[in-house]
Amino acid sequence: MGLRCSMITFYAQNLLDSSVLTASTANAQYPVTNIQNEFRTKVWRSTSNSDNVVIDLGTAQDVDSLCLSANWQNG
Numbered sequence: 001m002g003l004r005c006s007m008i009t010f011y012a013q014n015l016l017d018s019s020v021l022t023a024s025t026a027n028a029q030y031p032v033t034n035i036q037n038e039f040r041t042k043v044w045r046s047t048s049n050s051d052n053v054v055i056d057l058g059t060a061q062d063v064d065s066l067c068l069s070a071n072w073q074n075g
Contacts, residue, residue, distance in 0.1 A: 015063065020056040 016036055023032035023044065030045035032053055044053070 015061055016055065018052055019058070022054045022056070024051045046053075 004025065007066040017038065019036075021032045021035055025047040026032050027047055028042055032044045034042040036042050
């Protein structure tokens with residue numbers, strides 16, 4: 001009997017999990033909280049071309065890597 005896993009976590013301490021996200025705009029069907037979802041099918045979409053997301057980690061943190069992933073649906 002083998003072990004089955006539907007998802008692999010590469011980063012054990014994901015600071016985004018406990019952060020507070022604030023977007024300048026968001027499509028109601030794709031809220032900024034989707035960024036915290038571990039599944040790549042959950043995306044955030046803005047309503048214009050000049051938006052931003054503020055990631056509040058609560059306190060100063062040492063960050064040694066940042067990973068961004070392209071939207072698989074439309075790049």
